[in-house]
Amino acid sequence: MNSRERVLTAMSLSEPDKVPIDFGGHRSSGISAIAYAKLKNYLGISSGDIYVYDMPQQLAIVEEPVLEAFGVDTIEMGRAFMTDDAEWKEWVLPDGTPCKIPGYIKVRKRDGHWYLFDDEDTDLAVQPKGALYFDQIHFPLMERGIEHDDFSDLEQIITNNMWSAYPSPGAHIPLDDAGLAKLAAGARALRQSTDRAIIGLFGGNLFELPQWLYRMDNYLMYMGLYADKVIELSEKLCELYLRNLEKWLGAVGPYIDIILFGDDLGGQTGPLMSPAMYREYYKPYHKTMWMRAKELADVKVNLHTCGGLDPLLDDLIDAGLDAINPVQISCTGMEAEYLKSKYGDRLCFWGGGCDTRDVLPLGSPQEVGRHVKRQVKTFSQGGGFVFQQVHNVQADISPENVVAMFEAVRD
DSSP: OOHHHHHHHHHTTSOOSSOOBOSSSSTTSSBBHHHHHHHHHHHTOOSSOOBEEETTTTEEOOOHHHHHHHTOOEEEGGGGSOOSGGGEEEEEOTTSOEEEEETTOOEEEETTEEEEEOTTOOEEEEEOTTOSSOEEOOOTTTTTOSTTOOOTTHHHHTTSSHHHHSOOTTTTSOSSHHHHHHHHHHHHHHHHHOOSEEEEEEEOOSSHHHHHHHOHHHHHHHHHHOHHHHHHHHHHHHHHHHHHHHHHHHHHGGGOSEEEEEOOOEETTEESSOHHHHHHHTHHHHHHHHHHHHHHSSOEEEEEOOSOOHHHHHHHHHTTOOEEESOOTTSTTOOHHHHHHHHTTTOEEEOOSSOTTTHHHHSOHHHHHHHHHHHHHHHHTTSOEEBOOSSOBOTTOOHHHHHHHHHHHOO
């Protein structure tokens, strides 16, 4: 099998010739730019620069020599864009490592802290001195609240936050005629250049986006106080997302294999809402978007959703989900054996291959290897598994442990 066939076979819940591997195929399977610089040095790779394509999380583009070294079977559609070095500008990572960031990023330093700001000169996020990541500090609808909101300016306001204002390369292209033509051409060229499975990042966040607008504590309170307004907002967001989905998949649909949606629904001990709330507030709209995506293109639907999800998985599968990532195995009800036995015939587990909370940062390379082998053996039986570590490799992870992790996958 080639890489694309390997990934799609696993996503179809059949067993491929070997375990497919994702590394950097989306914004939650990658690596901190600080850790990536150390990894390249450890591997003896001196070509290229350190390109930070996700500014809030400080994620690096995983380059071809690293993808080849680890036998990676995936690639993110965004790699088709911003291939000209003139589209990037110089910056420095928190540990002093020089890097490049997208030219459209608006960043400035004040009193030793870095700030992301928008066209209106509003500070959206801060990376405090000594910190590794950016934190959102501007919530555009926090003062207005949801109780009397008519959502008439929703389309204009949703980009006024850290996560939406600075999308990753590819997602920065507007969905007008010129932009759609550029997206189609780039995606087509990427598909012609690789047999890796191509992942298109769409988003479509229903539960998270209101948190970026109102602030998380406020929105969770609204879910209990103003059910009708929460449902109305989900309806409005779904309508907006469907319009964009029609345009976007019309351009890139023939050239991608997986469409990635996002909504962090879980916490350490379980979902951040009751199953009843999920069914009322989000499931109808997730189902509408996911089924429409499958009507528009021959794609598999993958959802990025952190945390403990067991009480929601039956509903997510019923809504049309093909795979979840990053499969946070340290959470309640997310143990590999349990998930595989209960859902393995209905859902692909894209992740859960290595615990990044305790094992990857604290274990020896030998301990990492043994852990990965156990996870892979459990999840891969009968197919329905794509290897990735649980979320991104963080800045403090040693290159020795990263290498040990990937060596164990197919050992």
